[in-house]
Amino acid sequence: MSLGGDWRRRHLGTSHHSQEAITMRFSADRGRVYRRCGCRDTHRHQLGTHCPRLTTDSDHGSWTFAVDLPAPDHHRTIIRRGGFPTQDAARSALRRMLEGEAGGFTADPNQTVADYLTTWLEAKAYVLKPTTVARYRDYVTHDLIPALGALKLDELGHRHIAAYAHTQLESGRGPVTVHRCLATLSSALGDAVRQHRLAHNPARPTAIPRPAAPERRVWTPQEAVRFLDYCHDADPLIADLCELLIGTGMRKGEALGLHWADVHLPEQVLYVRYALSAVNNTRLVITTPKTRASKNWVALSPRVIKALEHHAATTRIHTGDPSDLFTGLVFCRPDRQPLRPQTVLDRFRKRAKEAGVPRITLHDLRHLAATLTLTAGIPLTIVSKSLRHSTLSTTANIYSHLTHQAAHDAVNAIDQTLTQTDARSSRHPHWPAWLRPHRDHTNQHHNPLRALYSPTPALTSPTASQPQGTHATTTRPPHRSTRKKGRFRYPRKRPPTCENAGRDDRI
Structure with missing residues (x-):
């Protein structure tokens, strides 16, 4: 041994x-x-x-x-x-x-940030859209794990995240990209808090403020008409697509994922059921719309109906296997394959340059639709429903710069209503309009009412021959207190009528 x-x-x-x-x-x-x-x-x-x-x-x-x-x-x-x-x-x-x-979660004290983020991504792949998962995976793989992956999850603190953000900014990374990386990390750590894996989210508050959104350039109605007139001759497909986007406020992916089976021209409506997206700009997928409220009916105007009828007449409608979501698309290539979003954007910008209008994105046409409706005086609630926003605050925050005139109209309406009412109800034309009546004017109407509803003492009452005060009550005669403030006051003796009756009317 x-x-x-x-x-x-x-x-x-x-x-x-x-x-x-x-x-x-x-x-x-x-x-x-x-x-x-x-x-x-x-x-x-x-x-x-x-x-x-x-x-x-x-x-x-x-x-x-x-x-x-x-x-x-x-x-x-x-x-x-x-x-x-x-x-x-x-x-x-x-x-x-x-x-x-x-x-149901891993509480290994040796678990690193890299291990947790990898497990988190695998779980999110079943609940998020492929485009969102691809964006999260890109941030986690190329940014977060190389910088913070070696740390233990329980030891990750706000100082580590703040140091990472400042290092990225100093190296020349854009604030928008850094903020998106931090937002991805915050989302992952927020799930850890909800699962009781962590006591708090070290990514909150955020290390850098959210960058302000750039101001969007929206076409004027004259520029939009010029572009549409040009495309009707140069590129009918882009013209019909833009007529739909401007006339309904649909998103680009919703229009590219629209099927003929969901278009009901006799009823002048269509149903938004799918959205076409590109994962890493390489693989096309058809998913659900952006939000739950986005999956809804959309009204069609005569101009949009005319554009869809023109597109249907010039395109061979193919209805193949209903289970194949890439068949029966309204906007597709000549071989009936779906259009790539980047290809449509490049084609759109090329026609815009040829038409001599400012360079914008396809999503800006949705803002153009909101601008035209709000400036026409359509209520904000109706515009929010037309754009299928989840909440009214979303519409108000995005298009707040278009509601200034509505705010002026609202306060002007209040001023006009009050002014007209004051002019009709004024009983003192010799007084200025802003001057309120004296309080004696009100009291002289109240005194007869007090005398009318005050009880008259009985003839046999000891107080019948005494002068009555102006503030008579129905329970006991008025009592004038002469005690000074702060001195002790003995209980007042009840009137003889109350003592004889064996009851107390002081309550």
């Missing part, structure tokens, strides 16, 4: 159980907490929990916990985590690990 084995047999043969009692503590529920060290024997084998110094030196070694957890393949796996300075720290980490198992 080796020397190490002889040592273990001599030193652990009789004292094995007593040393286990010293170095090992079992959790009340599951798992165990024990102390071990990194000492080795003459054969360079680690002694672990069998080091003799653990029984004599309380500062020797560190605390470790071990717990048996089930694995997805129906096998059990022993998880060991060590390096804790005290027994309470190890026991707290074990308790946290068991809470994570019960709550």
